[in-house]
Amino acid sequence: MESDFHSKGKDIEVSESGAGAHAVIMEASPFGLQSKKLAIWLFIASDAVTFGVLLFGYSYLRLGSLDWSYPFKGASILNGFIMTVILLTSSLTMLAAVIAAKHDDKRRCLRWIGFTILLGTIFAVLHLREWFHMFGEGWAIYKNPLGGSPVFAAGFFGITGLHLLHVISGVIALSILAIRYNNGVLDKNHVETTSLYWHFVDLVWMFVFPIMYLMNAAR
Amino acid sequence: MSSEREPSMKLYAGLWIVMILIVALEVLVTYRHMPTDIFVGLILILAILEAGIGVMYFMHMKFESPNLAWTLVPITIFVLVMLDQIWPDALRLARLSMFR
Amino acid sequence: MHDAQPAVHHHTAPEGFIAKYVFSVDHKVIGLQYYGLALLAVFIGMVLSWLMRLHLGWGSLAIPGLHLLSRNGAPGNIMTPEYYLSLMTMHGTIMVFFVLTNAPLAGFGNYFLPIQVGAADMAFPRMNMMSFWVTFAAFITLMLSFFVGDGPPLSGWTAYATLSSVGGASGPGEATGQTFWAIAIALFCVGQLLGSLNFITTTLDLRAKGMTLARMPLTTWAWFITACIGLLAFADLLPACILLILDRSFGTSFFNPAGMVLNGQVTKYSGGSPLLWQHLFWFFGHPEVYIAIIPSFGIVSHILTVGARKPLLGGTRVMTGCILAAAFLSYMVWGHHMFLSGLNPFSAILFSVPTLIITIPFTVGVLMLIGTVYGAKLRFNTATLFSLGFISVFVSGGISGFFLAQPSIDIYLHATYFVVAHFHFVMAVASIFGIFAGTYFWMPKMIGRMMNETLGKVHFWLTFIGVYCIFMPMHYLGLAGNVRRYAAFTDNFLVPLIPVHKFITVAALATGAVQFIFLWNLFHTRFWGPKAPDNPWDATSLEWSTTSPPPFDNFGGRQLVVNHDAYQYGVEGPKDYIMQTDPAEAAGD
Numbered sequence: 001m002e003s004d005f006h007s008k009g010k011d012i013e014v015s016e017s018g019a020g021a022h023a024v025i026m027e028a029s030p031f032g033l034q035s036k037k038l039a040i041w042l043f044i045a046s047d048a049v050t051f052g053v054l055l056f057g058y059s060y061l062r063l064g065s066l067d068w069s070y071p072f073k074g075a076s077i078l079n080g081f082i083m084t085v086i087l088l089t090s091s092l093t094m095l096a097a098v099i100a101a102k103h104d105d106k107r108r109c110l111r112w113i114g115f116t117i118l119l120g121t122i123f124a125v126l127h128l129r130e131w132f133h134m135f136g137e138g139w140a141i142y143k144n145p146l147g148g149s150p151v152f153a154a155g156f157f158g159i160t161g162l163h164l165l166h167v168i169s170g171v172i173a174l175s176i177l178a179i180r181y182n183n184g185v186l187d188k189n190h191v192e193t194t195s196l197y198w199h200f201v202d203l204v205w206m207f208v209f210p211i212m213y214l215m216n217a218a219r
Numbered sequence: 220m221s222s223e224r225e226p227s228m229k230l231y232a233g234l235w236i237v238m239i240l241i242v243a244l245e246v247l248v249t250y251r252h253m254p255t256d257i258f259v260g261l262i263l264i265l266a267i268l269e270a271g272i273g274v275m276y277f278m279h280m281k282f283e284s285p286n287l288a289w290t291l292v293p294i295t296i297f298v299l300v301m302l303d304q305i306w307p308d309a310l311r312l313a314r315l316s317m318f319r
Numbered sequence: 320m321h322d323a324q325p326a327v328h329h330h331t332a333p334e335g336f337i338a339k340y341v342f343s344v345d346h347k348v349i350g351l352q353y354y355g356l357a358l359l360a361v362f363i364g365m366v367l368s369w370l371m372r373l374h375l376g377w378g379s380l381a382i383p384g385l386h387l388l389s390r391n392g393a394p395g396n397i398m399t400p401e402y403y404l405s406l407m408t409m410h411g412t413i414m415v416f417f418v419l420t421n422a423p424l425a426g427f428g429n430y431f432l433p434i435q436v437g438a439a440d441m442a443f444p445r446m447n448m449m450s451f452w453v454t455f456a457a458f459i460t461l462m463l464s465f466f467v468g469d470g471p472p473l474s475g476w477t478a479y480a481t482l483s484s485v486g487g488a489s490g491p492g493e494a495t496g497q498t499f500w501a502i503a504i505a506l507f508c509v510g511q512l513l514g515s516l517n518f519i520t521t522t523l524d525l526r527a528k529g530m531t532l533a534r535m536p537l538t539t540w541a542w543f544i545t546a547c548i549g550l551l552a553f554a555d556l557l558p559a560c561i562l563l564i565l566d567r568s569f570g571t572s573f574f575n576p577a578g579m580v581l582n583g584q585v586t587k588y589s590g591g592s593p594l595l596w597q598h599l600f601w602f603f604g605h606p607e608v609y610i611a612i613i614p615s616f617g618i619v620s621h622i623l624t625v626g627a628r629k630p631l632l633g634g635t636r637v638m639t640g641c642i643l644a645a646a647f648l649s650y651m652v653w654g655h656h657m658f659l660s661g662l663n664p665f666s667a668i669l670f671s672v673p674t675l676i677i678t679i680p681f682t683v684g685v686l687m688l689i690g691t692v693y694g695a696k697l698r699f700n701t702a703t704l705f706s707l708g709f710i711s712v713f714v715s716g717g718i719s720g721f722f723l724a725q726p727s728i729d730i731y732l733h734a735t736y737f738v739v740a741h742f743h744f745v746m747a748v749a750s751i752f753g754i755f756a757g758t759y760f761w762m763p764k765m766i767g768r769m770m771n772e773t774l775g776k777v778h779f780w781l782t783f784i785g786v787y788c789i790f791m792p793m794h795y796l797g798l799a800g801n802v803r804r805y806a807a808f809t810d811n812f813l814v815p816l817i818p819v820h821k822f823i824t825v826a827a828l829a830t831g832a833v834q835f836i837f838l839w840n841l842f843h844t845r846f847w848g849p850k851a852p853d854n855p856w857d858a859t860s861l862e863w864s865t866t867s868p869p870p871f872d873n874f875g876g877r878q879l880v881v882n883h884d885a886y887q888y889g890v891e892g893p894k895d896y897i898m899q900t901d902p903a904e905a906a907g908d
Contacts, residue, residue, distance in 0.1 A: 033283060035520045035525075060595055206270050214245055301602075307665065
């Protein structure tokens with residue numbers, strides 16, 4: 001399988017690209033990162049703008065709304081808090097995986113990736129459980145059964161939905177990572193690159209939870 | 220990788236606890252009674268703090284080349300801050316609605 | 320040469336037609352694929368503009384065959400007003416996205432960025448291939464909107480809510496057509512995002528030894544900065560399109576306010592704001608127009624130094640600084656598209672001032688270009704001519720921008736033909752001139768054959784005169800109050816302007832016909848053009864140090880060492896230029 005180029009990033013450095021390739025001297029990357037990691041950071045910046053735009057748009061409509069709803073009672077907030085803790089813990093387990101990979105301890109790394117996948121899945125399940133509970137109460141992306149602004153529903157399901165999509169893709173990506181890391185097709189750098197994506201998903205939740213849940217808590 | 224002082228698992232675990240405490244603080248703030256704008260401001264500051272810890276430590280930004288942090292972060296924040304020009308129109312929507 | 324492993328990739332040259340020409344990971348093939356897509360798109364967009372212009376000049380004209388294209392839009396081959404708007408929407412969408420964003424950036428950039436930095440390919444070749452095919456899928460989806468439902472959308476390339484956000488009730492083409500449009504644009508955003516990742520990473524990570532950032536040619540800088548803008552701008556359009564789809568197909572009210580009555584029925588929407596769509600769209604839309612122009616600006620600057628045999632007056636760094644300044648400012652000015660939308664007047668000032676400021680870096684850049692050619696013994700080939708033409712049309716378009724930047728004047732000129740003239744000059748014509756200049760400059764390198772200079776010069780002069788005939792009168796029309804996006808002119812202050820429209824239509828058809836000279840030139844060159852040497856223009860940047868066309872891994876596997884910047888022209892010695900890979904002892908630098 002072809003290997004993409006990796007710049008090691010130090011000063012004019014001999015860089016190789018897999019067995020048999022002759023070494024090529026390149027200019028140093030100004031960021032001192034290999035290419036895949038830089039690319040993930042760039043993607044993260046762009047995805048941050050995507051979520052930012054959605055949160056701004058939602059807040060824009062909320063500011064202009066006169067009949068906002070505050071449906072989240074204690075149980076929902078507790079559920080949200082637990083979900084937050086789970087996602088934070090999954091970030092921690094992911095870090096453990098990256099450290100293990102750096103020490104070339106494949107077994108430990110895979111175990112921690114496994115925990116991360118498990119926690120991510122639990123997060124998704126809890127989230128969906130809450131959604132279906134809300135559907136049962138009459139909520140839909142276009143409907144607010146409390147009679148307040150339907151933008152609440154649209155914003156809530158839209159934004160948390162997009163985040164959930166990122167969580168699920170992250171879980172899938174981690175699974176693929178685990179399989180291929182095990183086979184030696186991917187290496188510890190890929191573990192670190194994927195972990196950056198996972199941390200980003202957690203980062204977004206750090207904003208989604210306060211904005212979508214806490215600010216809509218029934219106080 | 221790029222740095223000699225790699226943070227240990229202990230540091231990460233400690234920061235994890237800090238993050239959970241910040242979230243708990245956010246929840247507490249939610250249930251205290253205070254003017255809305257202070258509430259929103261406080262929540263956002265706490266969220267940004269958490270994000271900062273996440274980016275700097277969990278995502279390792281602190282230990283990468285400073286070029287990375289000094290380009291990516293300001294540019295992304297700049298773009299988002301530029302979008303702040305929309306707020307005056309949002310408030311106007313509310314005010315206009317009152318005349319219906 | 321064959322046994323040297325390509326420095327970047329394991330893969331040896333691909334075998335088989337599909338791997339070589341269809342699903343190729345070679346950035347050169349991908350660049351040509353993008354260029355080909357843009358070529359197809361520009362002819363479709365041009366034909367659409369002919370249909371529009373014919374209708375504007377002769378409103379009751381029956382255009383043969385039109386009823387085959389549209390379902391209900393042209394009964395008896397006479398365009399309905401709604402169908403005119405649909406054609407206008409598709410014209411704008413195709414041109415802005417699939418021509419102006421594709422050709423100078425994805426087309427030439429994909430082909431030449433890796434070569435100009437001395438790399439064997441892009442940083443992520445397979446992602447590069449994916450980004451092309453995603454863009455192609457976006458194009459197909461957009462084209463399908465002509466044939467699904469009751470036709471293509473009619474809300475303009477700007478797809479303003481609530482016309483675009485309530486589904487079929489708001490007009491023909493707004494049911495399925497608009498959904499296809501939104502999906503196509505969302506796909507396009509993804510394709511561009513992947514492309515930006517590649518461009519940025521390649522520029523930062525894959526430069527050859529000695530190719531410091533300061534030594535990169537202007538074209539590379541332009542592509543790099545454009546990719547940076549695009550990374551964050553398309554990240555805004557994607558969620559906007561998603562919200563639009565949610566509003567249309569899932570009943571949400573992001574952009575739909577309460578109390579709307581459609582077809583006699585009160586809708587159930589509540590809480591949305593059409594202004595939000597405008598903010599989200601233009602927050603993308605303004606950086607987008609800089610994405611459309613900056614690569615062409617870089618290409619033209621580069622070509623003029625080659626033609627003038629002089630480095631840029633003021634230096635590459637100043638020009639790069641100007642482009643960077645414009646890129647930053649582009650995120651601060653989007654509200655100048657919204658002066659009449661009921662914005663807070665204070666906001667209007669906040670947008671107007673940066674808009675006026677943004678003219679400064681561009682003016683400095685243009686003055687640098689003029690200063691570079693002033694007093695130079697210019698080599699007048701077609702590429703140089705189009706570059707000079709770029710300066711002319713860019714200045715023409717830019718000057719009208721000064722007027723539009725001021726809210727007080729814009730109150731009168733907004734949504735008139737004055738605006739149409741402005742953006743066509745400064746974006747459409749200027750950028751296309753940059754594409755033409757790049758084509759005549761780089762085609763010898765890309766396909767290994769020289770294009771016909773006589774045909775090229777004829778193409779240039781006729782096009783240059785033609786675009787002025789088309790778009791100059793539009794300034795007058797705008798000042799006279801001619802509203803844009805009207806399918807017919809029946810008001811008594813508009814009827815006297817119809818002869819001007821007829822003139823413009825004739826000019827448009829003629830100028831369009833001239834483009835077939837270009838097409839013929841391309842076709843003829845491909846099969847019967849004289850073979851091109853490695854460096855027909857005596858240029859210095861890295862693409863001219865390899866064969867025409869370049870080998871599979873761009874440089875035949877040799878270790879590149881760069882010792883000079885890209886603008887060592889006018890030096891003493893047997894030849895008046897120093898190539899970037901020439902030994903360091905050569906004079907200059």
